[in-house]
Amino acid sequence: MPSVSSSVPQGCVMAMSRDAESNWDVSCCRETQAAITSSAAGPIGGAARTAPVQDGGSRDAPAQDGDDPAAANAPVQDEEGDDPAAAKVPAEEDEVAQALLELSLGSRGVEDGLAARLLEKGVQVNTHSPEQKTSKLVDLLDTDSNVLAFTGLQSISTLQTIVSGVAAVDQTNATLPVYDRVVLVLVRLKTCLPFTCLAALFGVSRKTATRHFYATLQKMAAVLEAAIPWPDKNEISRNVPQCFTDYREVRVVLDCTEVQLEKSHCASCRILTYSHYKGVHTAKVLVGVSPAGLITFISNGFGGRASDKACVEKSAVLHKLDSFEDDVMVDKGFNVDDKCGQLGLGVVQPPFLRKKAQFTAEEAAKTLNIARARVHVERAIQRMKVFKVLRGPVPWEMVGALDEVFLVIAAIVNLSTPILCEKRFGVS
Template sequence: MVHTCVVAGCRNRRTPGTGLSFYRFPRDPERKQLWIAAVNRQGWAPNDGSRLCSTHFISGKQVKNPRSPDYVPSVFTPISPEMKEPSRPEVPDKQEARVEAANALLFLQRQGGSGLEEPGPMDANIEGSVSSLTDDDDDDNDDESLNEDGDEMLAQSSVNFDDVLKALRRENRALRDSVEKMSLSENFLRNDAEKVKFYTGLPNFFVLETVMLLLAPHMDAIRNAKLSKFQQLLLTLMRLRLDLRNQDLAYRFGVRVGTVVRTVHHVISIMSSTLVPTAVFWPSRAELRKNLPAALRSSCPDCAVIVDCFTVPCEGPVARGNEQGATAACNILNYLMGVAPQGVVTFISRGVLGNFSPRNLAESSGFLAKLLPGDVVLASRDLDIGDAVAARGARFGIAGCIQDDESRRVEGSLPDTTGVQAHVERVVSMVRRRYTMLTGPVERPFTTAAERTSNLSTFDKIVQVACALNNLCISAAPLE
């Protein structure tokens, strides 16, 4: 806005290069009336846009010390801005001290103290300290005065305002970029595959973005004003990947611990119902034979799955009264995992407490129901499920051995299986190494059923989600 001085006959306007300052009328009623009286315009009252230029003050600026002559404007002979040669800007502290010393001398001379000596440095310091006291009502005047003094300094230095503006914009963009890079958001991981692998376990940002697009429509019900949908997913993946404590994540994302706990449970439930059915499924026999690795194509073309069991310790005893064979309080969870010869997880059971045998685990998890007559089930070690597999019309092989339909082991029937005997163990270790939370110990809140209608605990869902995310990566142990 272009301001014009309200003093009659003064034509000073706020324009670049004038070197003038323009002041609002004070908010203090008493001082404001003194200014109106000094302007001496009959029947006139200032409004919010009224301004008084600095040429009407002895020192060239207003002073808020009531003892200063520039507390009220007193120079009303119009002075052209061209007549005032802009001097070289002085150091602010020295310039302020000189102005205050001159004000004090003028005040004493008006009181009749002519011939007095010029006040020394101590007097100037006292006056400076008094003049620095400001009223709350004049805060706006201070801000404008400082801005106008800054404009005057820039004008005297002949600075190109366009260049200054461009420089400030560049600095602003750089600061915004640096803040976004430090914050845990999309820009923090975008175009940095190493960061994506470290924090999420996924191979690159494209896969992470694809997961986000799949989950986003189902995350609308989660109300979280501080965390975006992407940050909620990232927080959950960091919990699985690095097994960070809730308090650590709360510090990193600037939220409360309760927010971290709720976010992890909600996002895991959404991923379990949305991502797991998409990424963890039992393929058809035609698909298995079509993509069977060369190591098994000739020796075992009917291989449907390679199985293994793994256990996860819990922080403390966990009681589940609805599980057969489980003691009243156990601290070990057992899981049965099935891996296709191509290296992807095709089956994962729910966790079973206690010292469960692999056979009981296979029968209670629904694994046997997925087998077809003629399928071959391989394992890297004896899991004692050969009889149960044979009952489904399938065959079971262990590290170079295979059982016939009468459950008799025939040595050398699968000569090439020695090259894949540790295949499933590598996949299991890959999943658990990629998502450290699966190594345990499991915290007690994750071992209870999240929903009354579901037998799955939150940790069961976490294991399923980890397997689904692992399937989105490159095969852990390709057999080609």
């Protein structure tokens, strides 16, 4: 993120560079990752259960002198005196155990007959080898609801469209298909599952899952950048909702959002990312929304130390507006009057109370009307925060990819259900 790294020492993770293979230099501030190893699975089979033994004795132990006659005549003493109901259960279990043993030894000649006998006893045996089990997370994405739950996309068709776009620009010969790689990125953004879990779900190593995430994320950002358009003035005028009736000259509504970061070991990074407003280390991004509720601008990331005014000026979003024609709507914290005045732009902003005891009736009405209009940018940001990766804290090694993360998520929000329904448009 250029705005964050402008004053960071060389070699720091905040100023890390990416090469053609998307290898990330995190030599400074890298958090040590604990190795996670899976425990070996125990044996499938076990010793056959035996009937319970009364008084702590053994099934095969002979009756002793002085034993209770009732215990001596128990059904476990000999075959002639066995109770048929008690002997039936061990016999069936021995038969099942023998069937499982023969199957495990690969006795193909008796498998068909044993399978029928096992089914009669209600025992299901999985004879497939682990190599034949190919079920992965992508197999679950067979309905729109599952796609929404795992990826944040509204439908399967939207997912397939994104995959087609990424496949058109993908030049790698990776063993993992493009579809799987795109899903891996989306699942990571939506659920924030660690790469160890993603590796297991996609049948790859953790290192491979991490490499595919960063490489595919850049390709997705390049493709989805088209989903964040900057509409012209005529298009804005044709799609003015009722709440903007008094503010028809507003071209964009601006607001900033922050996401918490993991605390870095680098002192320079901690200084740049510490947010006095949040009280934690954050990254900040400027979001612009059209009056119709469409995200039309997403800036590069800034450190939490940057003010809202600095984010507006460094993002150059004001230079996209037409002088003496367009207005910009901002909250009270954006002190951009001077900059907008230099560019010939109008500013729509809630009035300040200053030293007055209360607002006048006109000022109160203006505050209410602006709040009704500005709520749409807050709703757009709220939709972005549905992706758990933006709820933080973001892992420090992902800081260098936050620009692409914000862009991809903003594009997905634009591809979702519109924020404003049709009845919100038109003159009331």
